[in-house]
Amino acid sequence: MEQVGRQSAQTDSLLAVADELTRLTYFRGRVALAAILRALGIRAGDEVLLQAFTCVAVPEAIMSVGARPTYVDVEERGVNMDPADLEGKIGSATKAIIIQHSFGLPADVIRLREIARSKSIPLIEDCAHAIASRVDGQLVGTFGNAAFYSYEAAKPVFAGIGGSAIANDDVLRQRIASDYELLEEPPTLTQLETAAMVLAHRIAYQPATYWTLRSMFRAISATGLIPGNYNKIATSQGPAVDFRRTMGRIQVGALRRELKNIDKQTSQRRTVGAQYRSLITSARASHMAIPANVDPVFGRYPLFVEDRSELIERARAAKVEVAVFYDTPVHPLKGQKLRTVGYEPGSCPNAEWASDRIISLPTGMTVGSSQIQRAVNLLNG
Numbered sequence: 505m506e507q508v509g510r511q512s513a514q515t516d517s518l519l520a521v522a523d524e525l526t527r528l529t530y531f532r533g534r535v536a537l538a539a540i541l542r543a544l545g546i547r548a549g550d551e552v553l554l555q556a557f558t559c560v561a562v563p564e565a566i567m568s569v570g571a572r573p574t575y576v577d578v579e580e581r582g583v584n585m586d587p588a589d590l591e592g593k594i595g596s597a598t599k600a601i602i603i604q605h606s607f608g609l610p611a612d613v614i615r616l617r618e619i620a621r622s623k624s625i626p627l628i629e630d631c632a633h634a635i636a637s638r639v640d641g642q643l644v645g646t647f648g649n650a651a652f653y654s655y656e657a658a659k660p661v662f663a664g665i666g667g668s669a670i671a672n673d674d675v676l677r678q679r680i681a682s683d684y685e686l687l688e689e690p691p692t693l694t695q696l697e698t699a700a701m702v703l704a705h706r707i708a709y710q711p712a713t714y715w716t717l718r719s720m721f722r723a724i725s726a727t728g729l730i731p732g733n734y735n736k737i738a739t740s741q742g743p744a745v746d747f748r749r750t751m752g753r754i755q756v757g758a759l760r761r762e763l764k765n766i767d768k769q770t771s772q773r774r775t776v777g778a779q780y781r782s783l784i785t786s787a788r789a790s791h792m793a794i795p796a797n798v799d800p801v802f803g804r805y806p807l808f809v810e811d812r813s814e815l816i817e818r819a820r821a822a823k824v825e826v827a828v829f830y831d832t833p834v835h836p837l838k839g840q841k842l843r844t845v846g847y848e849p850g851s852c853p854n855a856e857w858a859s860d861r862i863i864s865l866p867t868g869m870t871v872g873s874s875q876i877q878r879a880v881n882l883l884n885g
């Protein structure tokens with residue numbers, strides 16, 4: 505594997521990282537990850553470690569370069585990779601490790617990076633839920649060799665669909681940049697459709713309209729008129745065309761506008777997260793443990809609840825936004841389908857425990873004090 509180059513100087517400036525995010529932009533987050541894997545030279549026969557309790561986008565990117573996804577469990581009563589399980593799963597074919605900062609709560613990057621370094625295996629950070637979170641004052645995304653981001657509706661920055669890659673290593677950055685030259689922009693029509701979807705979302709979405717919009721989106725997706733959230737997993741015929749695409753320039757424009765507000769967004773998410781944390785006191789809902797050196801900015805606020813299906817019914821009736829992801833170890837795959845992305849049911853018990861109990865609450869700009877109060881009442885009541 506390549507030697508680790510010079511680290512970026514600005515690992516604590518949110519504006520510097522935000523600026524980086526507009527340079528290497530891809531059709532989706534998973535496409536950015538695939539580009540990082542290509543630049544690392546990952547190929548058929550290689551193994552890439554990732555956590556269970558993730559989204560199918562991640563193994564899909566690994567499989568798009570012909571490599572094999574292998575799952576590491578999350579910490580007990582947690583949502584991020586367990587360093588002890590990681591150590592046991594590294595083998596001779598392991599060529600990269602992807603860690604995930606679920607919901608904006610940073611993974612134990614210090615220990616995870618130590619393990620990766622001790623075996624000279626590159627570390628990639630999945631920042632799909634986390635842009636402004638910090639560990640020891642340093643921003644997530646700047647600890648590993650590279651990181652990727654996603655801009656779908658449920659992510660901290662919404663620009664339609666899209667993703668970015670950043671590299672913290674000069675050699676790797678060069679390779680990602682050369683690979684980037686080979687990609688193509690999506691057709692203008694695709695970009696316009698996505699822009700229309702963003703506009704409709706901005707007009708219609710409020711936490712109180714969540715359940716109505718969700719049913720509408722599912723109904724329209726089923727007709728095939730708009731793209732659903734998940735494409736087909738790449739097969740032996742090679743990666744789908746999406747894996748050769750950059751982010752549309754219309755979407756990059758939206759991304760730039762959103763990133764201009766990143767400071768304001770971040771302080772809103774901090775305030776809302778802190779309110780959920782202090783006001784939700786029910787014994788039936790448990791908050792995530794937050795280590796002292798960690799400063800999380802929650803893209804969504806996660807909780808573990810018992811009796812989840814009953815809670816969801818009450819949330820729907822009360823028009824309170826409560827999302828359930830990931831409700832399987834590799835969302836949205838269930839049962840035997842998990843094997844298609846290399847997950848053996850039962851193999852990561854903590855991830856399965858978490859996927860049976862997780863819920864999350866919104867923290868974005870549209871969340872006002874009355875929605876917070878309603879969510880708190882729902883959970884405490």
Ligand SMILES: *Cc1c(COP(=O)(O)O)cnc(C)c1O
Nearest residue numbers: 532533534559561630632654667
């Ligand atoms: C959303 C998401 C991604 C990437 O999603 P894309 O749809 O490819 O942009 C990757 N990892 C996690 C954990 C995600 O939630």
